[in-house]
Amino acid sequence: MNEPVRLSKLMSERGLCSRREADSYIERGLVFVDGRRVSELGTKVDPDCAIRLDTQASAQQQQRVTILLHKPVGYVSGQPEPGYQPAVVLIRPETQWRDGRASPAFHPAHLKGLAPAGRLDIDSTGLLVLTQDGRIARQLIGDESEIDKEYLVRVSGHLDETGLARLNHGLSLDGRRLRPAKVGWQNADQLRFILKEGRKRQIRRMCELVGLQVVGLKRVRIGRVRLGDLPPGQWRYLRPDERF
Numbered sequence: 001m002n003e004p005v006r007l008s009k010l011m012s013e014r015g016l017c018s019r020r021e022a023d024s025y026i027e028r029g030l031v032f033v034d035g036r037r038v039s040e041l042g043t044k045v046d047p048d049c050a051i052r053l054d055t056q057a058s059a060q061q062q063q064r065v066t067i068l069l070h071k072p073v074g075y076v077s078g079q080p081e082p083g084y085q086p087a088v089v090l091i092r093p094e095t096q097w098r099d100g101r102a103s104p105a106f107h108p109a110h111l112k113g114l115a116p117a118g119r120l121d122i123d124s125t126g127l128l129v130l131t132q133d134g135r136i137a138r139q140l141i142g143d144e145s146e147i148d149k150e151y152l153v154r155v156s157g158h159l160d161e162t163g164l165a166r167l168n169h170g171l172s173l174d175g176r177r178l179r180p181a182k183v184g185w186q187n188a189d190q191l192r193f194i195l196k197e198g199r200k201r202q203i204r205r206m207c208e209l210v211g212l213q214v215v216g217l218k219r220v221r222i223g224r225v226r227l228g229d230l231p232p233g234q235w236r237y238l239r240p241d242e243r244f
Contacts, residue, residue, distance in 0.1 A: 004044035007033065011051060018134025030054035064132040065110045066238040067091060070230045071128040077120045087128055088114060090233055097234040104237055117141055118149075118198055118222075126151070126219030127227040129238075139244055140222065141198070147244055150221035151193040152186060153203055155212040159191075163210035167191075171209055173199060178206070189215075 008022035029039040032052040075087040093106045117129045117140040167183040182194040223244035
């Protein structure tokens with residue numbers, strides 16, 4: 001027989017919501033387990049049980065927004081640092097990108113609880129995802145995330161075949177081996193990196209280990225969502241037909 005597990009943990013593992021959201025839904029009586037309403041925090045359940053959210057909770061989830069921002073150099077992705085602003089300050093009505101497609105109008109409520117799902121260094125540019133939806137955050141940065149991210153990296157220095165092979169598979173940072181990457185030349189001075197992890201300043205440190213210096217770094221894709229023509233400093237909402 002399977003050991004019972006905390007309901008909030010199971011809900012998070014199944015991608016229904018974040019653990020914090022699960023606790024809120026449970027407290028408010030918005031979660032059903034095998035057809036029975038559960039409202040006690042810390043409840044343990046069979047790991048194979050059927051879980052359903054009340055329509056009120058489902059409606060709340062559908063109202064949560066996810067924003068795609070083309071982060072310029074000079075902004076930090078998360079918490080403010082002395083002398084620098086967080087990228088979320090760029091989410092304003094006048095910086096919303098209109099590409100001719102139907103899109104929701106900006107509302108100040110969309111800033112409440114909006115948080116970056118992953119980091120992008122202060123001196124890097126490109127696609128940054130900010131979301132109110134714990135399911136998307138977990139999908140992109142959870143421990144089991146298999147979403148890959150693609151970067152174009154302009155470099156200086158010499159890289160031989162051995163160095164390229166090490167970039168793909170064979171480097172460690174902080175005493176821990178990196179997951180295999182896909183790295184190849186995009187053109188004479190630019191590499192393309194595809195990673196399934198995002199440790200702090202990972203690409204810059206990887207390049208240093210093989211004698212390269214990063215001159216410029218841009219993230220152009222997260223999963224199936226591309227930066228595309230989104231201009232620097234502007235943002236748009238994730239469309240209903242887009243999935244990471």
